[in-house]
Amino acid sequence: MIASSKKAFEEILRMLEGHERIFIIGCGDCATQCQTGGEVEVEEMKQQLEDAGKTVTGTAVPDVTCNVLDTARVLRQQKEAVEQTDAFLVLSCGTGVQSVADSQESKPVFPGVNSLFSAITKRKGQVYERCVCCSDCVVGDYAGICPMARCPKGQLHGPCGGYDEGKCEVNPEQDCVWALIIERATKTGQLEQVLEHMGSQGAKNWQADTHPGELVFEPRRAGKL
């Protein structure tokens, strides 16, 4: 999922300056899991905005806000409220914000949260970055652990000299990913291969990661494999 954190309310108010009638949109997926844009947070935001003197014209929490068609459909169901709206405040990752902008051509959209990273959830409230979507997955060479995502320097040839007792110099609360890679590779019997292949792919190919990314394909038709 995409991890997110709430923006400060003062920043939200500054963005919304000059816009009085606000429609709030959350997201039933990642932002709900991160407790930044679920039903509860949308309701809290409604209260806060009203306390600040804004009018909330409506709220919605689409299942997956980054799905443009679904989100547009949800907003069509609240056509009247949307018509009376000056601006949308979207409590989802940046893709959700732009998904709303895609279907709402004539109205401003503003983000209410910050997108953080592509994450795994270990348990509720424990969300960790594991992938930087580099477009050229290398975890197979590192015992299933990504050094691009988990080493601040994204090194491919092993650790720097800054780790201490297996902890990272940049954030001593976090494990040095190289200690984890070696530990896991030892358990999986891959240590020799890891040491041999470590960095053998050469310098990282960043051309594959040129933005904006685009993936266009022929969708499989329903009922057909």
Add this chain to the structure above:
Amino acid sequence: MPVGMREAIDSGQFIITGEVAPPKGCHLEHMVEEAEFYRGRVAGINVTDIQSSVMRASSLVGCLKLKEAGLPPVLQMVCRDRNRLALQSELLSACALGITDVLCLTGDYTTLGDHPQAKPVFDLDSVSLLKAARRLMEGRDMAYYKNARTGEIVDGEALDGAPPSFCLGCVVNPGAVPMEPQIYKLLKKIEAGAEFCQTQAVYDPALFEEFMTRLGDVPIPILAGIVVLKSPMMAKYMNANVAGVKVPDWMIAELEDKETRVAKSIEMHAKLVQDLKPMCQGVHMMPLGWDKHVPAILDLAGL
């Protein structure tokens, strides 16, 4: 002492190197004055590259100033601030200036310095930088692209004229816990073309001996790092903040008395150099401003 890393390595003698840092400013005279203390005593003088991620004048310009003064510079290059285009370009530029001793490092992370909001680059790391420099020495660069006309993959463009010649160095932290990953990485660096290795500060000869034993025979000289302790405060700071560095209590105690501090420091570090000498092929002096005391340390150590 032979001058230049290649000559020093080929001589088979015990190698001594020093280190200076360019200032946060455009006047490098003081840096050159500090380097003067090394004249005739060292094979090379490292010029740090925006060390600790604290903004300052560049290593290349510092090296040029040393070269103009007739001192042997070692260009430190980190991967934090430049991508592969800029790093290769700087390697060529250095060679054009006659600066061919190069220490390749990954570099400290940006958030540890005084511009924590800067974008970290790390396009290459120490190993891929060594490989890139090696490739330049073979007369080709890291270019890798598909030729639009022929559809063929171009793997390395030829350099104009005779290729550069570098003597490449690397670093290791012998005190890092666990030790094994440091050894794995150092072997990668040697495989990538490092010809000498300078270590992080060492204060515990027994720990260093363990490191050298576990490392085993390697074909390049290992230069033990000597960071000259100037005060108990500095020693305590290093213990708290520098990974893998443990200054023993007795050394800190020796520095307590302000009156005798300089003499004690010289004595302690000379002893340290003597203790380390049988285990390694050289020492890398990092006096952090106390450059003027390095000759006394070396004299007392019999070097």
